[in-house]
Amino acid sequence: GRYAAFTSLADNLxxxxxxxxxxxxxxxxxxxxxxxxxxxxxxxxxxxxxSYWPQIATGGRYILFRSKATNLAVGTxxxxxxxxxxxxxxxxxxxxxxxxxxxxxxxxxxxxxxxxIYTPGSDAGVPVSVLQTFAAPGLSWDEDGETLRELIAGxxxxxxxxxxxxxxxxxxxxxxxxxxxxxxxxRQGQDLDIATLIGQIQTPPMAKMGV
Numbered sequence: 001g002r003y004a005a006f007t008s009l010a011d012n013l014x015x016x017x018x019x020x021x022x023x024x025x026x027x028x029x030x031x032x033x034x035x036x037x038x039x040x041x042x043x044x045x046x047x048x049x050x051s052y053w054p055q056i057a058t059g060g061r062y063i064l065f066r067s068k069a070t071n072l073a074v075g076t077x078x079x080x081x082x083x084x085x086x087x088x089x090x091x092x093x094x095x096x097x098x099x100x101x102x103x104x105x106x107x108x109x110x111x112x113x114x115x116x117i118y119t120p121g122s123d124a125g126v127p128v129s130v131l132q133t134f135a136a137p138g139l140s141w142d143e144d145g146e147t148l149r150e151l152i153a154g155x156x157x158x159x160x161x162x163x164x165x166x167x168x169x170x171x172x173x174x175x176x177x178x179x180x181x182x183x184x185x186x187r188q189g190q191d192l193d194i195a196t197l198i199g200q201i202q203t204p205p206m207a208k209m210g211v
Contacts, residue, residue, distance in 0.1 A: 002030045003060030005037065007052050022050040024065045026089065037063050037087045040071045041094065047072050051085075057111025063087040064097075064107045064114060075099050086114070090147065091137055113158065134182075134192040141187055152182045180206055 024037040038051035047069030054065040073096035081101040167175040
């Protein structure tokens with residue numbers, strides 16, 4: 001494959017990796033470049049604790065990894081816990097999939113689905129991973145329209161997959177409706193949450209759906 005994820009203590013592999021703790025990196029073998037994955041939430045440097053055990057999706061966009069850091073994504077973490085994070089290389093964002101500990105996790109090769117076993121008693125994780133993916137990306141529709149539509153298609157397919165619907169993005173009425181809702185909101189820079197999404201499914205905000 002083109003991309004490889006790995007861990008290292010080195011402080012000279014990529015910009016920002018200067019803290020001398022174990023970091024996660026991704027290597028683009030085609031472009032001969034290396035990028036820091038375990039970047040803090042402000043984008044200024046590495047995590048404040050060790051990060052490790054990366055799993056990378058086939059296309060190199062998503063990287064799942066564990067870390068004891070508390071500055072990879074905004075939130076309140078249980079003291080001393082190892083948590084699960086997902087890096088979106090396209091958007092340059094880390095998502096916290098747990099905040100009170102994780103025992104095991106695995107990601108499908110395409111990065112669409114993640115199975116997680118949380119630490120007993122943990123109630124922080126699932127809402128974070130789901131709801132934050134509905135935030136409007138900071139990309140231009142004029143310059144990044146194709147990328148945004150691919151992101152919407154993947155998000156909608158994942159949502160429908162969670163309820164057991166293997167939908168065709170072109171022919172499925174469910175997929176077309178949800179995709180239209182996402183595009184309508186994101187074109188206006190509006191985030192979506194579960195409550196808003198359900199309301200707009202019942203009463204779509206646009207007069208025309210699809211292409």
